[in-house]
Amino acid sequence: MELERYIRDIPDFPKKGIMFKDITPLLKDARAFETAIEMLAAKYKDAKIDKIASMESRGFILGAALSMKLRCGFIPIRKKGKLPYETIREEYALEYGTDLLEMHKDALEKGENILIVDDVLATGGTANAVCRLIEKLGGNIAALCFLIELSSLNPRKKLEGYPIESLIIY
Numbered sequence: 001m002e003l004e005r006y007i008r009d010i011p012d013f014p015k016k017g018i019m020f021k022d023i024t025p026l027l028k029d030a031r032a033f034e035t036a037i038e039m040l041a042a043k044y045k046d047a048k049i050d051k052i053a054s055m056e057s058r059g060f061i062l063g064a065a066l067s068m069k070l071r072c073g074f075i076p077i078r079k080k081g082k083l084p085y086e087t088i089r090e091e092y093a094l095e096y097g098t099d100l101l102e103m104h105k106d107a108l109e110k111g112e113n114i115l116i117v118d119d120v121l122a123t124g125g126t127a128n129a130v131c132r133l134i135e136k137l138g139g140n141i142a143a144l145c146f147l148i149e150l151s152s153l154n155p156r157k158k159l160e161g162y163p164i165e166s167l168i169i170y
Contacts, residue, residue, distance in 0.1 A: 003039075004168055006032045007148065021148050021170070023058060023119050036167060037062070040117070040145055041069040043165050049142055050112035051075050053134060055101065055126055056082070059118035062147060066117055075107045075114070077130050088136055092129035101129050103137075110138030121146040121166060124158030131162065 006026035013020040026032045040062070051073040054063025060076060067074040080089065080100040087102040108114060114134050116127060121144075131141050141162055149155065149166035156164060 001032065001035045003032060003036055003147075007168065021120055021150070023147060026147075027061065033065075036147060037065045037069055039167055040066050040147075040165075043145065044070060044115060044143070047115075047142055048113050049115045051108055051139075052115045052117050053077055053103070053107075053130060054117045055130060058120075062119055063117040066115075070115075072115075075103060077101050077103050077133065088133060090129040090133045090136075092125045094125070101126070101133060103133050105137070108134065108137055108139045112139050113142040114139045115142050116144040117146070118144075119147050121149040121155045121164070123153050124155035127155070128158045131159070 003026060006029060008022040008025050010020040010022050012018065026036060049070055049072050052063045052067040053075040054060050055077045056079065064074055080102055083102050083104055086105045088105055089100050089102045091098050091100050116130050118127060121127060127144055134141060143163040143165060144159065145165040147167050149169045151169050
């Protein structure tokens with residue numbers, strides 16, 4: 001199945017000059033969504049993954065489904081102030097400033113293998129911040145995987161040294 005046909009381009013969203021890759025057509029098609037999760041799961045079926053960490057909000061959809069398929073735990077990574085328990089945080093750069101990501105301090109045990117899952121790998125800044133959060137708690141980054149990668153933005157530069165898999169590369 002060619003998953004690319006389920007990705008819709010939305011010009012000038014969220015701001016002028018950005019071509020947003022909309023995954024909602026893929027999500028609304030049960031067969032396409034299942035195929036995407038199966039393809040991601042196949043890459044890690046023999047890996048020892050203890051937990052999947054995903055960023056809000058579209059990353060949660062993919063990460064939660066994949067964690068069920070791989071029978072491992074799920075770690076939600078959220079924006080500042082959204083998690084109810086004790087957190088650690090990591091600041092990361094945006095085009096127009098900075099933002100903060102948080103995760104619970106007890107989200108993982110030292111030495112656990114963590115797979116980071118998100119919908120789109122764009123600049124790599126968010127994924128890099130998640131790597132730093134996980135490593136602060138002693139987690140091992142097993143790999144990072146994405147539904148879509150925007151290679152023209154050179155995101156792998158910020159993630160050198162980490163194994164990365166993407167299903168669709170633009």
